[in-house]
Each structure stands twice: as C-alpha cells, then as structure tokens.
Amino acid sequence: MTEYRREGRYTTVSIPVTLYNRIKKLIEGTGFTSVSQYVAYVLREIVAAHEERKYEEPFTDEDREKILEKLRRLGYI
C-alpha cells in the first residue's frame, strides 16, 4: 500500500466549549461519529454555498454566437 500520511492534513480550529457540547449532544444517535466530522460537514456545505455566488459563464458573445450556430445546425434549437 502507498503510504498516505494523514498528519498535516488536519488542523485545529477553536470553538466555544458550550457550542462543542451542544453539537456533541446534537449528533448523538446520528451518523456523525465526532464533533469534528459534523463541523467539517456543515462548513463544507456553507462554504460551497458562498462559493456558488459571483460566477459568470466563461464565454464571450462571439463564442456564444458560434455555439448557437452549431446548436441550430444540429437541430438543438
């Protein structure tokens, strides 16, 4: 097996103990096995939602016209 070191792939973030305890209670009996796992899950969801904003399609009007021409020729439009 290739050595795949997990050290250096995780870091520590501080959260209030009260919040930690609240999450610990919340995840009891769920599929989450640790507070860290839950926090990573929730953060990924939120970060992805933030990243989704501010995006414009990467084509110019000229590109678009060329593509539309092809799509018309192929009968898609």
Add this chain to the structure above:
Amino acid sequence: MIPKPHGGKLVNRVVTGEKRDRLVLEAEELPVLSISYERAVDVVDIAHGVFSPLEGFMVQSDYLSVLHDMRLSNDLPWTIPVVLDVDPDEISGIKEGDYVALKHGETIVAVVRIDEIYGWDKREYAEHIYKTLDLRHPGVAKTMKRKELLVGGLVDLLNEIEYPVKHRVLWPIETRVLFREKKWERIVAFQTRNVPHLGHEYVQKAALTFADGLLIHPLIGWKKPGDYRDEVIFMAYEALIKHYYPRDTVVLAGLLMNMHYAGPREAVHHAIVRKNFGCTHIIIGRDHAGVGNYYAPYEAWTIFNEFPDLGITPLFIREAFYCKKCGGMVNEKVCPHGEEHRIRISGTAIRDMLRRGKTPPEYVMRPEVARAVIEAGNPFIE
C-alpha cells in the same frame, strides 16, 4: 439557476489558432508517449472541461487524496482518479518539467507538461475504487493491465479523436449556452447506457414534473460486450422523444467518457461531470454504475451523504415496475399492492427479446422504441 462548474472555473485546454499551429510543429520534436483510446478519451474530456477543475492528469497529492478521502487536495469532492499510466521504459530520460506528445494511433492528440512521475499500487487502487480485487470485475481487470508508473501534468489538446455519433456529442460550454438559450434553470441529467424502457421513462418524467428540462446523456465510449451500441441508443431515444415527450423539454446529447463500473464512487463522479454540463440535478439509480453484486443496493445513494458541498442535487427516484392493479408504471412509494400484482422490468429479458427480433410487451417498452432497436440490425456490442 445553472450551477457554476465544479471548482468555479470551466476548463478549456483546447488549443486553437496560431498557438495550435506552433504546438503541432513543436510536438513533432518531442518525446512521444503512445496512449490507449481510453486515455485519449480522458485527454479530450479534460480539455473540454468535462472534468473541470482538472486541467491535466492528476499529480500524486491529488491522486492519493481522491483515493483515500474522495476529495482533491484542495478539498473539492472528486471520487475517480484521472491518471495517465506509463511504462518505466517509455519515460526513461524524461524528467519533471519536460513536455511530451501523447499519440493515439497515428495522431498526436495532445502535449503534456510532466509535473510529476510517481508510482502507484494497482491493488490499492482497485480496493478503494472498486471495493474488490476480483478480476471478473471489468474495472479491476482493466486496472491490473495498466502500466507501472503514473504521470501528472497539464494537458493541451491539439487534435480531436474519432468516436461514434460525433455529431450528437455536446461539450459543457455548449450545453451551458443551450440551457441559457432555452431559459432552463432547473435541469435534470439522466445518465444511461441503455435503450429506454417504460421504467426509464417513468423516472425521467417524474423528474420532469418539477424541472424545466431533461438532459438525456448517454455515455459514448468503452463499454462491455453485450451493451447496446451507441447509435442504437440514440435511435431508440429519438423515437421515444418524438412520440412521448412534450416539445422543448428534452435535450438528447452524447457524453464521450469512460465507464468504470465503480458503483457508488462513479455515481458521484457522474454527478460532478453533469454539474459541469450545467445540470442542477441528476437521477441516480439504486445500483448506479454498478456491475454484478460488488456493491450493496442503495450504496450509490448513501455515498452522497458525504458530500454536502457537491453543488448538484442527486434525485433518488425508486425503480419503477408495472402494477396490474394500478394499471401503469409505479414504484414502491406510490403503489400499495402486493408483489403478485407487480411485473418487474428485466433488462436482460428485454435484451433477449430484442436479440431475437421480438417486440417486448407495451407495458415494458414503447413499440416505436422496440422497432427502432430491432430495425438497427445487431444492436449489441460483440
């Protein structure tokens, strides 16, 4: 709203114009690596943004991260490594930072900048990706035949390759323009490598009831013997759409991409790819991209629990069957009747009938679809 591509940027590594002319000349002087058709398909997919944000074959940090954590080293979800395998002999004398030409047949397909050369453990790959070392699994068998080293690096596509139904293949930038033109905002992708029966139609129409449009996206490329030929899948779907779908609700386009039969991991991979095509949702089957009994039922659904940040919504629509009491296609969620009233659709039985030139019953397959398949001659890959 059409989602942004995975990782935020639609990759375009297709070289055109003067730059292409220059690179084509330079490529003739470069060391050459011969690549299989499947690797050439990967190159084309990378270049056209199907695998955005990948701009080339994976370097080791990405490869290992995908293998172990199902994420790229920048934390983005990614479940199937995209790697270029080479023999040590082929790569001798080539070092990191060099450029090489990738040749398929007589054509120089692309130029790759070698960012990293590294070893891999094919058994480890098979265990993680296919969850088995059984050589009867088509993906495992292919993996074990691959070469001993991997090469990571940026790809520049110089020449397109040949593939079936080329005029029906659209790239991500093209579907994105098309969906905008149609003013579709909720777009459901349907992955297939089969001709449609009424179970498929039921699932697609269930999704269409809330979506603006449906992208029927048959996979073009390597398949196993016994699968339907690409041309036949298109003819069958064209018949179905013409007779049974409202106008302007469906786009039928081919996707040139390798099939791995990696079950749950490949289900996520298919979702990521469809996000790049501009889809907001994807229909995931209970045994999506599976083969044999290597994956548990619904494993292709539960794996999505690990990806809250995928950016495309999987639709888990239950398998449809015909209920004699209900008098139509239904599924377990909506039919209260017992198994004795239900007729399950068997893909194998449909294949057998079509192979013998027989039309399946109308509650299984539309007669227009069956006719299109039968009239195609030999509909299956030998």
